[in-house]
Amino acid sequence: MSRELLVCIWTACLVAMVSCTAADNVTDSVVEPDVPVGTRCVSSFQCDDDDPCTVERCDRGLCRIDPIVCDDNDTCTTDSCADGGCVFERTPGCCGSDDDCDDGDPCTKDDRCDLKTRTCRIAAPIEPCCRSHLDCDDGDVCTVDTCQENLLCSHRWDKSGSGAGICCTLETDCADANRCTRDYCRITDESASPPTGVCAREILCCKRDRDCQQTDAPCMQGVCVIPSGQDDGECDYQRIPDCCETSSDCLAEPCLSATCDDGSCSFDAIPGCCTDDEQCGDECLFCNRGALPSGTCERRTDSNCCEPVVYSRDFEGDFGMEVVPMPGPGYSPSPEWHVSTRRSGSGTSSMFFGDEETGLCRGDSSMKTGSRAVTGPIKLMMTRSPHLRFMMWKNTDEFSRFNDVVSVYVRTTGGETKVFSTSQMEKFNSGDGFVEFPPAAESAVSLEQWDDQVVQLVFEYDSVVYASAPYEGIYIDDIVVSGTCDDRGVALHD
Numbered sequence: 001m002s003r004e005l006l007v008c009i010w011t012a013c014l015v016a017m018v019s020c021t022a023a024d025n026v027t028d029s030v031v032e033p034d035v036p037v038g039t040r041c042v043s044s045f046q047c048d049d050d051d052p053c054t055v056e057r058c059d060r061g062l063c064r065i066d067p068i069v070c071d072d073n074d075t076c077t078t079d080s081c082a083d084g085g086c087v088f089e090r091t092p093g094c095c096g097s098d099d100d101c102d103d104g105d106p107c108t109k110d111d112r113c114d115l116k117t118r119t120c121r122i123a124a125p126i127e128p129c130c131r132s133h134l135d136c137d138d139g140d141v142c143t144v145d146t147c148q149e150n151l152l153c154s155h156r157w158d159k160s161g162s163g164a165g166i167c168c169t170l171e172t173d174c175a176d177a178n179r180c181t182r183d184y185c186r187i188t189d190e191s192a193s194p195p196t197g198v199c200a201r202e203i204l205c206c207k208r209d210r211d212c213q214q215t216d217a218p219c220m221q222g223v224c225v226i227p228s229g230q231d232d233g234e235c236d237y238q239r240i241p242d243c244c245e246t247s248s249d250c251l252a253e254p255c256l257s258a259t260c261d262d263g264s265c266s267f268d269a270i271p272g273c274c275t276d277d278e279q280c281g282d283e284c285l286f287c288n289r290g291a292l293p294s295g296t297c298e299r300r301t302d303s304n305c306c307e308p309v310v311y312s313r314d315f316e317g318d319f320g321m322e323v324v325p326m327p328g329p330g331y332s333p334s335p336e337w338h339v340s341t342r343r344s345g346s347g348t349s350s351m352f353f354g355d356e357e358t359g360l361c362r363g364d365s366s367m368k369t370g371s372r373a374v375t376g377p378i379k380l381m382m383t384r385s386p387h388l389r390f391m392m393w394k395n396t397d398e399f400s401r402f403n404d405v406v407s408v409y410v411r412t413t414g415g416e417t418k419v420f421s422t423s424q425m426e427k428f429n430s431g432d433g434f435v436e437f438p439p440a441a442e443s444a445v446s447l448e449q450w451d452d453q454v455v456q457l458v459f460e461y462d463s464v465v466y467a468s469a470p471y472e473g474i475y476i477d478d479i480v481v482s483g484t485c486d487d488r489g490v491a492l493h494d
Contacts, residue, residue, distance in 0.1 A: 039063040052084035142167035152290025174199035254294040271377040272454025299381040306485035311378040313479040326370040336371035345391035345434040345477030354473025361473030370462040383483030387444035391434040393475040409458040
């Protein structure tokens with residue numbers, strides 16, 4: 001047999017074998033859907049599973065089916081294939097950078113993305129800050145209120161814009177034709193040049209005592225003096241020193257809040273408020289007040305200033321706390337918070353609510369007991385991620401966790417916010433030892449909400465109920481407000 005004939009026979013046999021193998025899996029060239037992986041094949045079209053999101057091919061005589069992989073390397077998207085194409089659906093609330101968290105509000109410039117949780121942290125609005133001219137309305141008819149490009153309000157005094165006889169710099173601006181009134185300019189801003197004010201009028205003529213009453217000056221007493229032989233007289237007024245009916249009667253200086261208490265004015269400093277850089281008390285801070293008489297202390301952004309610990313109190317020296325009564329009626333004036341050597345956390349003394357002589361925190365069953373201890377100003381902007389820890393020894397009523405409650409508040413110019421309370425815990429008494437709060441296994445009390453402000457902490461004890469009980473009381477020690485300087489430079493001070 002010739003060599004050429006042997007080659008032809010071998011080739012024919014090979015074609016027959018391939019045809020038989022293909023015939024086992026393909027009928028009339030119709031491909032069945034859902035071809036299982038591993039099906040024998042001659043070409044890739046035999047492996048088509050009718051799924052647009054898979055890639056099918058014949059690999060060494062066997063079908064191989066691989067899914068189309070969709071991955072945009074963004075952890076904030078859910079990646080999938082649909083109709084042969086990739087779909088990247090964004091996860092609501094997820095962020096990958098600070099740019100994803102911009103809420104479009106010009107007064108929240110520090111919106112940040114927490115890369116650990118992939119959630120946005122929208123910063124509290126910067127104060128002071130304005131979004132429109134309406135935000136700057138100070139209620140003064142003598143000023144033109146404008147929101148400037150730097151997002152700070154401007155209050156430009158303008159006599160002409162308010163109507164004649166309302167705003168003034170001179171007495172003559174207020175003159176009218178009524179002989180029974182004394183028209184004068186009541187200066188409201190002595191710092192202006194010239195000093196500016198609003199027109200005021202005093203009634204001069206009267207026939208009866210009630211003609212002398214001044215509805216806009218509740219602290220003025222009118223006494224009529226009627227000369228003999230005349231129909232009209234002149235009213236005589238005597239001002240009662242430091243008299244008030246409401247807080248608005250008390251003219252407070254910038255950065256002081258006024259309170260009318262039992263007819264007398266009292267004034268308290270506003271934490272974090274300033275009129276110049278020196279009042280901020282730190283070379284790392286400046287007073288941001290724009291065109292306003294007063295502003296707030298803020299950290300200089302061009303410095304490396306940072307303090308790991310911005311406040312601490314161990315009660316070994318001065319008390320350093322202001323004790324104020326509980327708000328509301330029904331509380332006994334004693335006992336109150338004070339420094340005591342009866343028990344201590346790390347030293348020899350602590351802050352104690354209870355009677356030093358009897359060692360009891362509740363006495364008169366006809367009254368509730370309670371007191372508040374307020375820290376000085378704490379500059380939270382001088383650290384990062386500020387938080388609070390303290391030590392507490394507690395021996396009080398355990399019948400209900402809603403009795404004998406210890407709470408901590410953060411006080412700002414906008415009010416108070418409760419950040420800790422034993423009423424939110426299981427019933428707790430500490431026995432003979434001090435316990436760190438929050439416990440070491442739990443996160444510290446976060447103060448990040450106020451990390452750009454000056455605040456005060458208020459420690460409060462409230463018995464809640466009217467009852468006497470033989471309980472020793474509450475001891476607080478080793479109060480620390482601290483943070484980190486990892487990404488804000490090194491500490492400036494030792």
